[in-house]
Amino acid sequence: MHLFMATLSTETNTFSPVPTILSDYEAYYLRHGTATQDAPNLMTEALHVWRQRAEALHWSVTESLTAIAEPAGLTTATTFDALKNEILDDLRNSAKPDVILLQLHGAMVAEDEPDCEGRIVSEIRALCPDAVIGVALDLHCHLRPRLLEHADLLIAFREYPHDDAAARAKELFSLAKRQLSGEISPQIGMFDCRMVSLFLTKTDPMRAFKKEMEAAEDIPGVLSVTLGHGFPWADLPETGARMLVTTNGDLPLAQETAKALGQRFFELRDEVAMAYSELDEALDQVEATSSGPIVLADMSDNSGAGAPGDSTYVLEAILERGLRNLASAIYWDPDAVQACVAMGEGAEIELDVGGKVEVASGRPVNIRGRIMAIKSGLKQHLGPALEPLGRMVWLRLQGEIDLVINDLRIQVYHPEVFEQMGIDLSQKHLVVVKSLFHFYTSFAEIASDVIFCATPGRVNPNTARIEFKQRDLNFWPRVHDPFALD
């Protein structure tokens, strides 16, 4: 047997004016068939699992491209073509595969292709009409018809924060192997929940709902249940949460089960919605609380959802209020990093930080401080995966405000962002992280309190106010019951 596998992943915020180009993939992670020679990151964990399982069965393996970019605006047409065509060329040049497994994101949009995953899988299907094609997806995927038409198996992460990539990859491999042997014949049913929001899976009621999804997998004939949460900041006709159920040869059962679970999820909509505070309210709470460290998430500048990662709304407000004894990361500012590298550790410096990338960045903030540390090659954990951090600089202002800036766009996943620079968070009253939710599991262990804060940035969590033009506006939470007129 022969396995062909590849990874292509970015999550496109179609409202961002910042295009995603080839150098963004090169900066984050780009390998031409060698990704499994490195330690796994979130989007390559699947490749490691698949290679290991295939080789244990004495299958041959062709590993093609792995290309991952931190989310931003549309991937340019030339970049998408180059990446897609590399996978297709590798496929043409490899031995005929029996199984094709892909780790894709599910929310990638290019300038000339609104449905990148559907396009890739349809072109692969045209080349390999008889192969088993299985696709692993991020939980924030758009589950679209072309993908369903051409893939045999689709499984998305079930956890947010995403710490189950390896588990989902094992599940996909197992189902692909069973299909290959003729044991199963997958049929996929889908239900559009008409919900556009964020759903956190580590606490109830989502934690309990995951158990309902798992229980549905015990129904005779049901092989797999996936909830695609959708990615809200994408103006596409299909944006929103969709329930997907795969059965063994029974399409009506797949459709009925997807509808029943999707309706159950819809019933929970007011309870599963993510709570957050506006900036002033959040900082009032910080000032009224004496214990720490309080962790405040600057949700709207989450580069992991396509925000610039250099917005200064929170920093400006903190300085204006005269808050002290705090740390904040990560401000993406390659020019400021370069200036600090030129000056060296220990130097006193005055420079403009942040507020440079796009209109949602706000204004640059002029700061004076000391360069405490400059480090390269550090990584941070996201679950078991290790993600790169680029070149990092620790700046100290006014003796007790610690800022971390870097030259690689990435959100904060783990306290080691600070710790590896030498910043002791246990002594801080406030820790501000640019992240929407992926920081939560690891920071909750050290925080006295966690505040989710909406700022004027690119990914404001109030999804009812997203200015969709392609997507119809009959969705929750914009409409309380979008099924009422059916």
Ligand SMILES: [Zn+2]
């Ligand atoms: Zn995601």
